[in-house]
Every structure is written in structure tokens, then in C-alpha cells.
Amino acid sequence: MADYRNLQKISVGKISCRKDDKMGAKIVKHSEIEAVIQSVQNYKEKVKEVLNKKEELKNIKPLLGGMGVYEQREKGTFMLRVRIPAGVCEVKWLRSIYEIGKEVGVRRFHLTSRQDIQYHGLTLAQTIEVKEALLKEGLVTKGGGGNSPRNIACSPLSGVDSKDIFDVTPYALASCDFIMKIIDSFHLPRKFKIAFASSKEDTSNTTVTDLGFMAMEEDGHKYFKVFVGGGLGRNPKPGIVFEEKLELQEILYVIQGLKELFEDYGDYENRNKARIRYIVERLGEEAFKAKLHDYIDKVKARGINEPIINEITYNKKGAHLSINNERLVSQKQEGLYGVYVHPFGGYLSVEELGRIVEMAEAVEDVKIRLTMDQGFYMLNLNGEEAERILAKTETLGLTDIMSKLVACTGANTCQIGLAASEELAGSIKKRFDKVPKEVQVWLPAIHISGCQSSCSAHQIAVLGFCGSKKRINDEIKTVFTLSINGSKGQAGAKLGEVVGDLLMEDIPEFLEKLAIGLKKGEIELEKEVLKKQFGPKIM
Structure with a gap:
């Protein structure tokens, strides 16, 4: 493998920048990074070879994924994912995404479970057109999928939430800038996910991702608690605590150190065991942490400039509102x-x-x-x-329970989906449109995934459903595995306990009866209680 370690004195503030007066921060223009510009040109050339019948689509799928493009279930249609750094979406970006979509006749847009925006229903040729148009508007898709560092997640209310320990948004944005400047140096066996949380609620899933930074404060001193090696999907694992108290200015050392460790110790032969959590499993927690400390020390010895942190201010004059609304x-x-x-x-x-x-x-x-x-x-x-x-x-x-329902695109759109999670969500909505609000409020958030990939994060949900196929009485049926009482937070993540399988068509009624039972105090969210209460409905 080539040596990508000669990254001398990287400063996230020295790339082509602009001053954003409203945000009060210098933000790297990712669309002006040479590697990003060149990646769009390379994409265009390769896709044109496919369109001109000089290359087969299957041979460039890794390229498509790395550029945020995936083929959908319907033959000849594609999804394109736009990176929205830390989920902070400028209004002018939203205008550009809309205008470009309108111009090409996109079917619909999708807000993802990693703070990105997707175009759905594009032709392969249109993905070129959209990418080039996005680049002109300052938006990029590189690293939107494949074996890449994905969009960095951040608590969406960081900076305005009364529960904030401190605003982590500037640190997440600085990390996004750092990642994009060196995006061409990443040679990973699998995806690499990073997240920042501003409070113990962990609304960005830092405790169950490859690398998570959670805001902490003690005696007026701010720092990050660092989690590593977490992840959902097959063989899910909560992250382990790597550092209890990391100084704020050291985040880039950790990111670069873990990147290099991942490149050196990741499994390039077995894709199913290539994520960082398998390195932790293989080396053991203490050996892994010691190894990561070694890598970080080497990065420090070479030298990387500290991140340039630009605080975001909210100076607008307020005006009080005396209404109640759950939104x-x-x-x-x-x-x-x-x-x-x-x-x-x-x-x-x-x-x-x-x-x-x-x-x-x-x-x-x-x-x-x-x-x-x-x-x-x-x-x-x-x-x-x-x-x-x-x-x-x-x-x-x-509103009500539907505002707390998260469902991946599922088998109707996604090629690897096993069950129609979007269809199930629609059935739940149809039934609960007739259920009184005072009953709905008793249900916790519902997360539905169409397969084990856990794109809805069902494995850490209080009520999680994972779709699959099952032979029942010599007939293949769509079922969803129910798991309960998953959680995340300052102390770490807890995976939900698997209860059993339910037929897809039985789930809306099950949820209504569960809500009624919880309201009356006749049911508790415990495995044995549910199996006893619902009998053969839970297999």
C-alpha cells in the first residue's frame, strides 16, 4: 500500500475559504478542493464508457458508491446522495438542490438518517448532470457511499438546546473540512463514520459508531469523551470508551490516527468483517486502545495544525410565543x-x-x-x-407517533433491502390516523429497517423492527424481528433485546394494542410480558 502519511502541518483553515457572515465562521469550500473536482471528471468519463457500451455497469459500482450513487431496485434508476456537512444546510444549498432536481425532473428527495439529502429516480446519465451542477453550487457527493469517510454526524440542536453541554457544531464542521481536504488519501476496507454529540441524549449516535466525540464538562473545563469501534448492522457493537477526557484541540489527531490504524489493520479480504469494530474484536479492547494511542503519537510527532474553531453566534432579537405545539x-x-x-x-x-x-x-x-x-x-x-x-x-x-417513526427506504427502493419498510410505515400511519392522540403518546419512537444493515438504527431503538423473509407453513412470508429497549447516551449504547418475529401485516394492530396496554398499565416493555400477552403473534 502506498504511504499516505506525509501530511505535513495540515490546517483546516488554509484551504480555499470564504467568510460566511451569518454563520460567523470560515468554511472550507469543499467544491474547490482539487481532488473533489477531479473525482467528478473521473466519474463522468467512466459513466460515459458505460453509456457508450464500452464498459459494464457492474465493473464501476465501487466508483459509483464512492461518489454517493447507488442503483435502485427499479432497473435503470439511481439514487444520488449529497453531503451536507454535519447536517448544517445553508438555505442557498437547499435552493440549489431543489432547482437542480426540478430541472432534471427528479421523482422525489429523501432526507437520510445520516443528515444528507438524496435524489431518487435519476437515470445514470442524469447523475453526471446533477453532480456537475451541484459542484458549481458548492456541493459535493464524494465520499457519500462506498469505502469512504461518510458525512460526519452532529447533534442537530447543538448550539440552541438547553441541554447542551457545549456547542459541538464548530468541531464537527472543522472535522468535515479536514476529512475533505485529505479525501483522496483514504484507502479503507470499509466505511468510516464519525459523530459529535452536544449532550448526554446523544442525538447523533456517537456511542455506537466508528468514532464518536461526546461533549463533557467538569469544573468549567470542556472536553470530549471519545468512543471507538461501535457500529450497527451485522454483528452490532456499542462503542468502547477510548478517552474519558480528550482536549478539544486534539480531535484531528484522533481522526487521523484511527484512519491510519484502520488502513493498516482493516480486513481487505472479508468485507463482512472489515469494519473497525472487528479490529477491536480481533486485537482485544486494551491492545486496540494501546495501538491507537501509538498511531496518535506518531501523528502528533509528524505534526498536524490544531483545528480552527469558529464559534457560531445567535444574535437575532427574539420575540416570545405563547402557544404549545409538539413541533x-x-x-x-x-x-x-x-x-x-x-x-x-x-x-x-x-x-x-x-x-x-x-x-x-x-x-x-x-x-x-x-x-x-x-x-x-x-x-x-x-x-x-x-x-x-x-x-x-x-x-x-x-405529529404524534408518526413524528417519531423512522423507516429506511426498504426493498421497494434499495437493492439489498429484504422487506418493504416504507410500506410497513404506511400501514402503521393508516391505522394510527384513527387512533386517539391520548393513546398514541404511550408508544415510544419506532425504527424500521428493511434488512440487517440497520439504516434506521433499529438496533438501539426502544421499539425496533428488522425485516426479513421467513418460511411459514411452506410459504415465504415477510416478517419483522422486534427488538426492545435499545438506548444510547453518555454512559454508552445498549443494543435492544430481540423478542421475536411478527408478520408484516400484523404489526399495525400489534402496535395499537401495545399502546392501549401501556396506557392502561396492563403491558410492560419486557420480552416475556410481550410474548405472553401476544402469544403466537410473536414467533
């Missing part, structure tokens, strides 16, 4: 609010995204943050603006 969030800044919008399944039509763009453009200094649950917040709103946005998004933003 309304009071910011810690006096008189300022956020409005949450959770479209069904994370999907938005072209017309719906256009309406959202117009709403955002009509608000002074609005800030848009994508979530890990297929929704978004419009933040930095005064009372009058918040009330207006609530009214205008009423038909877009789901």
Missing part, C-alpha cells in the same frame, strides 16, 4: 425558537421542497439543521416567524 422547540437564546418538520419517511416531493425553500428564504438569518431521524429543524426564529412556519409546514410535518 415547536424553545431555544436557549431568549425569544428564539425552532420548528421541527418530519415528512413521512423523510420524503419530499419537488413541490414540497420548493415550498420549504421559499419559507426559509423569507426568514432573516434562518438556520436549517438536518436530523438523524429523516427530518429537519428550522432554527433561529422569533415568535412571529415560528408561528408562521408552523402554519405553513402543518401538512408536511407529521
Whole structure:
């Protein structure tokens, strides 16, 4: 393997930058990084070879994945994933994504469970057109999939949440800049996921990812608690604690050190055992941590500049609002609010995204943050603006239990999906449209994945469903495995306990009866209680 270690004095602030007056931060223009520009040109050349019948599509699939493009279940259609750094989406980016989609006639947009935005239903030729148009608007797709460092996740309310320990957004953005500057130096056996959490609620899943930084504070001193080697999917593992107290300015040392360890010790032969958690398993926790410390020390000896951290300020004059709405969030800044919008399944039509763009453009200094649950917040709103946005998004933003339902695209769209999770979500919505609000509130959040990949993070959900096929009475049926009481937080993640399988068609009724039983105090979320209560329905 080539040596990619001669990265002398990397500074995330020295790449082509611009001053964003509203955000109060210098942000690297990822679209002006030479490796990113060249990657789009390479993509164009290779895809044209396929279109001209000089190459087979299957031979360039690794290239497609690394550039955020995947073929969908419907032959000849493709999904394209746009990186939104740390889920911080500028309004002008949203306008560009919308206009480009409208121009090519995209079927729909999808807000992902990793704070990205996807185009669905593109032709292969259109993926070239969209990539080139996005690049001109400052947006990139490189690293959107494949064996790449994926979009860095960040708590969506970081900076405005009263539960914040401190705002981790600037650290997440600085890390995004660092990753993108050296994006061409990554030669990994599998994907590499990084996350930052601003509070003990861990709304970015830092405790169950490859590398997680959780905000901590003691006696006025701020630092990060660092988790490594976590991950969902096949053989899921909670992250192990690598550092209890990491100094804030040392995040890039850890990122670069783990990158190099992953490149050296990752399994390039067996894709199913290539993630970082398998290195931890193979070496043992203590040996792995010692090895990672060695790599970090070597990075420090070579030298990497500390990240340039630009604090984000909220100086807008507030105005109080005296209404109650479950989609309304009071910011810690006096008189300022956020409005949450959770479209069904994370999907938005072209017309719906256009309406959202117009709403955002009509608000002074609005800030848009994508979530890990297929929704978004419009933040930095005064009372009058918040009330207006609530009214205008009423038909877009789901409420009650549906606002807490996360479902991957499933087998109807995804080529590796085994079950139609989107269809199941629709059946649940149809049934619960008739269930009283006072019953719905008793159900915890529901996460549905169409296979073991756990794109909805069902394995750490209080109520998780994982789709598969099962032979029942000589007939192949779609079933979903129920798991319960998963969790995440400052102390670490806990995987949900598997209860059993339910037929897909039985799940809406099961959930309604569960909600009623929880309300009456007749049912508890315990494995044996559920199996006894629902009998043969849970196999």
C-alpha cells in the first residue's frame, strides 16, 4: 500500500475559504478542493464508457458508491446522495438542490438518517448532470457511499438546546473540512463514520459508531469523551470508551490516527468483517486502545495544525410565543425558537421542497439543521416567524407517533433491502390516523429497517423492527424481528433485546394494542410480558 502519511502541518483553515457572515465562521469550500473536482471528471468519463457500451455497469459500482450513487431496485434508476456537512444546510444549498432536481425532473428527495439529502429516480446519465451542477453550487457527493469517510454526524440542536453541554457544531464542521481536504488519501476496507454529540441524549449516535466525540464538562473545563469501534448492522457493537477526557484541540489527531490504524489493520479480504469494530474484536479492547494511542503519537510527532474553531453566534432579537405545539422547540437564546418538520419517511416531493425553500428564504438569518431521524429543524426564529412556519409546514410535518417513526427506504427502493419498510410505515400511519392522540403518546419512537444493515438504527431503538423473509407453513412470508429497549447516551449504547418475529401485516394492530396496554398499565416493555400477552403473534 502506498504511504499516505506525509501530511505535513495540515490546517483546516488554509484551504480555499470564504467568510460566511451569518454563520460567523470560515468554511472550507469543499467544491474547490482539487481532488473533489477531479473525482467528478473521473466519474463522468467512466459513466460515459458505460453509456457508450464500452464498459459494464457492474465493473464501476465501487466508483459509483464512492461518489454517493447507488442503483435502485427499479432497473435503470439511481439514487444520488449529497453531503451536507454535519447536517448544517445553508438555505442557498437547499435552493440549489431543489432547482437542480426540478430541472432534471427528479421523482422525489429523501432526507437520510445520516443528515444528507438524496435524489431518487435519476437515470445514470442524469447523475453526471446533477453532480456537475451541484459542484458549481458548492456541493459535493464524494465520499457519500462506498469505502469512504461518510458525512460526519452532529447533534442537530447543538448550539440552541438547553441541554447542551457545549456547542459541538464548530468541531464537527472543522472535522468535515479536514476529512475533505485529505479525501483522496483514504484507502479503507470499509466505511468510516464519525459523530459529535452536544449532550448526554446523544442525538447523533456517537456511542455506537466508528468514532464518536461526546461533549463533557467538569469544573468549567470542556472536553470530549471519545468512543471507538461501535457500529450497527451485522454483528452490532456499542462503542468502547477510548478517552474519558480528550482536549478539544486534539480531535484531528484522533481522526487521523484511527484512519491510519484502520488502513493498516482493516480486513481487505472479508468485507463482512472489515469494519473497525472487528479490529477491536480481533486485537482485544486494551491492545486496540494501546495501538491507537501509538498511531496518535506518531501523528502528533509528524505534526498536524490544531483545528480552527469558529464559534457560531445567535444574535437575532427574539420575540416570545405563547402557544404549545409538539413541533415547536424553545431555544436557549431568549425569544428564539425552532420548528421541527418530519415528512413521512423523510420524503419530499419537488413541490414540497420548493415550498420549504421559499419559507426559509423569507426568514432573516434562518438556520436549517438536518436530523438523524429523516427530518429537519428550522432554527433561529422569533415568535412571529415560528408561528408562521408552523402554519405553513402543518401538512408536511407529521405529529404524534408518526413524528417519531423512522423507516429506511426498504426493498421497494434499495437493492439489498429484504422487506418493504416504507410500506410497513404506511400501514402503521393508516391505522394510527384513527387512533386517539391520548393513546398514541404511550408508544415510544419506532425504527424500521428493511434488512440487517440497520439504516434506521433499529438496533438501539426502544421499539425496533428488522425485516426479513421467513418460511411459514411452506410459504415465504415477510416478517419483522422486534427488538426492545435499545438506548444510547453518555454512559454508552445498549443494543435492544430481540423478542421475536411478527408478520408484516400484523404489526399495525400489534402496535395499537401495545399502546392501549401501556396506557392502561396492563403491558410492560419486557420480552416475556410481550410474548405472553401476544402469544403466537410473536414467533
